[in-house]
Amino acid sequence: MAEPVPAEEAADVALGDFAEIVRQHQSMVFSMALRFLADPPAAEELAQDVFMQLHAKLNTLKSPEHVVFWLRKVTSHRCIDRLRHSRVPQVSLDDLPESAGLEFSRDVQPADPFLSRRLQQLVRSLPAKARLMVILRYQEDLSAEDIAGILDMPAATVKSHLQRALAMLRDKVVRTMGEVRTDT
Amino acid sequence: MTHFEDELKDALRRQKPPDGFADRVLARAAEQDSRPAKRTWLDSWLNIFAQPFAPANLLHWATVAAVAAALVVGGVHYRNVHVQRERAQGEAAKARLLLALRIAGSKLQLAKARVDQINSGQVNSDQRHPDPNSDPTANQQERE
Numbered sequence: 616m617a618e619p620v621p622a623e624e625a626a627d628v629a630l631g632d633f634a635e636i637v638r639q640h641q642s643m644v645f646s647m648a649l650r651f652l653a654d655p656p657a658a659e660e661l662a663q664d665v666f667m668q669l670h671a672k673l674n675t676l677k678s679p680e681h682v683v684f685w686l687r688k689v690t691s692h693r694c695i696d697r698l699r700h701s702r703v704p705q706v707s708l709d710d711l712p713e714s715a716g717l718e719f720s721r722d723v724q725p726a727d728p729f730l731s732r733r734l735q736q737l738v739r740s741l742p743a744k745a746r747l748m749v750i751l752r753y754q755e756d757l758s759a760e761d762i763a764g765i766l767d768m769p770a771a772t773v774k775s776h777l778q779r780a781l782a783m784l785r786d787k788v789v790r791t792m793g794e795v796r797t798d799t
Numbered sequence: 800m801t802h803f804e805d806e807l808k809d810a811l812r813r814q815k816p817p818d819g820f821a822d823r824v825l826a827r828a829a830e831q832d833s834r835p836a837k838r839t840w841l842d843s844w845l846n847i848f849a850q851p852f853a854p855a856n857l858l859h860w861a862t863v864a865a866v867a868a869a870l871v872v873g874g875v876h877y878r879n880v881h882v883q884r885e886r887a888q889g890e891a892a893k894a895r896l897l898l899a900l901r902i903a904g905s906k907l908q909l910a911k912a913r914v915d916q917i918n919s920g921q922v923n924s925d926q927r928h929p930d931p932n933s934d935p936t937a938n939q940q941e942r943e
Contacts, residue, residue, distance in 0.1 A: 645816035
């Protein structure tokens with residue numbers, strides 16, 4: 616028969632598990648918030664809040680897959696809420712300076728930094744829901760069905776939003792950078 | 800996936816959070832754990848059953864007793880008021896019934912007197928065989 620674990624020891628064990636989860640998923644949560652809000656301090660604050668909420672709910676999550684799904688879902692909804700409450704002004708693409716893109720991690724450089732920066736700016740100009748879908752699709756590599764589960768909407772709606780968002784992005788890239796980059 | 804989508808994927812690849820992010824989250828979590836949990840209103844009330852004689856629960860017991868006493872007094876008062884109202888309604892109905900009976904009795908007495916009068920033959924022939932040319936309303940009034 617197993618001996619009962621003292622409360623303090625149990626808390627340490629839970630915090631140990633939690634630390635592992637934070638280290639494992641911090642990039643995912645922070646990047647989602649950063650790509651959506653385009654404000655590093657706000658993104659860090661939001662990501663911290665998401666993990667604090669996870670800390671309070673950790674006992675209710677059954678599996679690692681459930682944790683990942685929960686993190687994506689809560690981060691997505693918090694991003695939307697944050698935007699709704701803060702009324703962050705939507706910046707026009709034409710007003711953005713070329714250097715307005717977010718800095719890349721020092722260890723990972725994109726193939727074409729200029730195009731990547733421009734694409735990040737364009738993603739930020741999308742409407743909130745479409746932006747979130749693009750982030751979940753291309754940052755997290757999720758299917759339309761997975762995104763639909765996270766955002767509580769039909770998969771067909773997600774697909775149509777993604778198609779429209781892609782068409783809009785492609786069109787803007789073509790206008791600003793030329794045809795070559797959008798070749799299939 | 801098109802070349803454009805590959806570019807998009809490349810542009811949106813995950814980024815590492817600022818240095819010390821995980822440590823800051825863990826510090827906040829540890830701080831939250833060390834903080835005594837807030838006792839909710841419901842918890843403090845349910846505690847009176849777990850520790851009924853604790854001094855901290857005396858006020859709760861006093862409140863329970865006061866509420867119970869108020870409920871009993873209120874219930875008795877409500878019952879009294881209800882009974883009184885029913886009694887008053889009953890009295891009023893009784894008075895109305897007696898009045899109706901008195902009126903009906905006086906009418907019956909009048910009718911009986913009339914019948915007795917007819918039977919004793921004291922009614923004159925004009926009244927038994929009224930003149931067809933005479934005023935019918937006057938005759939009616941007279942009969943009444």
